[in-house]
Amino acid sequence: MSTNEKEHLLHIFNEQLRHFSTDTILFHQAVAERLGLNSTDHKCLDLILRNQPISAGKLSDLTGLTTGTVTGVIDRLEKAGYVFREKDQDDRRKVMIRVHTKKAESEIMSQLESFGHSMKAMLEQYDNEQIKFLFDFFERSRNIIQNETLKLKK
Template structure:
């Protein structure tokens, strides 16, 4: 590797690091604005996202995944329930347990439309890349998520 090549390489790595930080900040701000439109805070919004992805979760599972106390999670669930975005229900596998289930109809009517525009714009962006490039990007993003999740657990 020539010295000019390694200098360019280091500049690209630095620029990528800065852009990743900008992406993180832009994402947090985007979700803050979505949460505000829904009358929620970002934590409530992200917990709703987790419940949707998992179909249902116990308060304990939510606390474990988010790192929030069970008391804080109770507040999250109460606020989401008040907005009729989730409901508490009996666990289908263990009737003694209570799970939190998303109100999918209300979510698809009120939450999903807020993501339609960004979904369309991101799809346009993806189509600008070849299949090979998309596989590299997918690999990079997947590994980035793993690193952030591991670091969050520290």
């Protein structure tokens, strides 16, 4: 492969990544709207779900949002019935956030079911080595995104 051909392929690949990123954001915005949430609240709910129980401070650390903004997010998620606050068992001064799992599963997962089936059908077309390659690509890409995000916040 010539240098020009590789540069051209890398350019096209970069463009596809940009489209993928935008389409992913728009997809999650559509899901959030179906749930009566905004996209930030929706993705914070995902972080809470994967890290529960979680304190508001920890959610602030994970997202880079101010503690005041996180309080607003939690208030809206609580009002929508997706999360609840409870006292920390080890430190009663601390409040932990948990997800109402049944509501999340019934309402959120139903919005993602079709997407999950479509992605599974697509991935079944790849062999194990190709899937391992994709996993490696996304793992490395996430590391780059996380590092670049940290740089932007300095």
